Amino acid sequence: xxxxxxxxxxxxxxxxxxxxxxxxxxxxxxxxxxxxxxxxxxxxxxxxxxxxxxxxxxxxxxxxxxxxxxxxxxxxxxxxxxxxxxxxxxxxxxxxxxxxxxxxxxxxxxxxxxxxxxxxxxxxxxxxxxxxxxxxxxxxxxxxxxxxxxxxxxxxxxxxxxxxxxxxxxxxxxxxxxxxxxxxxxx
Amino acid sequence: xxxxxxxxxxxxxxxxxxxxxxxxxxxxxxxxxxxxxxxxxxxxxxxxxxxxxxxxxxxxxxxxxxxxxxxxxxxxxxxxxxxxxxxxxxxxxxxxxxxxxxxxxxxxxxxxxxxxxxxxxxxxxxxxxxxxxxxxxxxx
Numbered sequence: 001x002x003x004x005x006x007x008x009x010x011x012x013x014x015x016x017x018x019x020x021x022x023x024x025x026x027x028x029x030x031x032x033x034x035x036x037x038x039x040x041x042x043x044x045x046x047x048x049x050x051x052x053x054x055x056x057x058x059x060x061x062x063x064x065x066x067x068x069x070x071x072x073x074x075x076x077x078x079x080x081x082x083x084x085x086x087x088x089x090x091x092x093x094x095x096x097x098x099x100x101x102x103x104x105x106x107x108x109x110x111x112x113x114x115x116x117x118x119x120x121x122x123x124x125x126x127x128x129x130x131x132x133x134x135x136x137x138x139x140x141x142x143x144x145x146x147x148x149x150x151x152x153x154x155x156x157x158x159x160x161x162x163x164x165x166x167x168x169x170x171x172x173x174x175x176x177x178x179x180x181x182x183x184x185x186x187x
Numbered sequence: 188x189x190x191x192x193x194x195x196x197x198x199x200x201x202x203x204x205x206x207x208x209x210x211x212x213x214x215x216x217x218x219x220x221x222x223x224x225x226x227x228x229x230x231x232x233x234x235x236x237x238x239x240x241x242x243x244x245x246x247x248x249x250x251x252x253x254x255x256x257x258x259x260x261x262x263x264x265x266x267x268x269x270x271x272x273x274x275x276x277x278x279x280x281x282x283x284x285x286x287x288x289x290x291x292x293x294x295x296x297x298x299x300x301x302x303x304x305x306x307x308x309x310x311x312x313x314x315x316x317x318x319x320x321x322x323x324x325x326x327x
Binding site: 052053070073074075077078079080083087088089090091092100101102138139141 | 225226227228229230231258260261262265267268269271274279297298299303304305
């Protein structure tokens, strides 16, 4: 009975969320729709066992991206050039929230998955311009500079290298990231 | 008769609203985020002196064998140790204390204050839309 009561509420909430997020869809990265996507090249939608969650399955493309993102997060966290922008990574588990590390890993993975052509994940965070504009997003502690962006790209390459990402795929990912430079760097 | 119908309708509506509220509170407490066996926390140790690549390798090896450690990265250029651990198995402070007891370096755990946590990481969405989405996604 409880399920029957909850169902319409859940459906209404989901519709509300989907309608809100659809408003921001225009700012989402444009996936490569010509032929095979980069996401397919990274492993695509084939389900494989998630090595970090016993019994769970994950798309191979998402797993590959998550591995690179997680490695990159470690590199960034130890990089004094830009780790000041990511202190939330070091937050403890608190009341009503898990860690910044978990959130950042999940959000960045979803964002990159969408940017590389994944169809099964929707990034619903702020668009890249607003996310990096202190006037819109109080969570950013200042405008990103070209030097910050260069450091990020460098750390991404290091993270990808730790996962032995083939050079051609790394170049494709780097091209997507580079295309965001003018949006992220607002100085 | 009309009064009775209105009264009954009001009571019914109130009861339904109350039950929905109870259900919502119940769902929140059942599905609210809480640390489980897969939850990871990231922590950082700042070593207050230069270290070599060999030092970094030794630190990595030591940290990798600490209880509850998930992954370690040591940057010898910045003398920073980054590690993730499972909070159900160990605490960050215990790991850092073991590190300080084992190595002669002057080092401290870096813990950001509440103010800097409010102004960091543009990708960690904190909007209500995101929270509602995550909450529903967690339930489904």
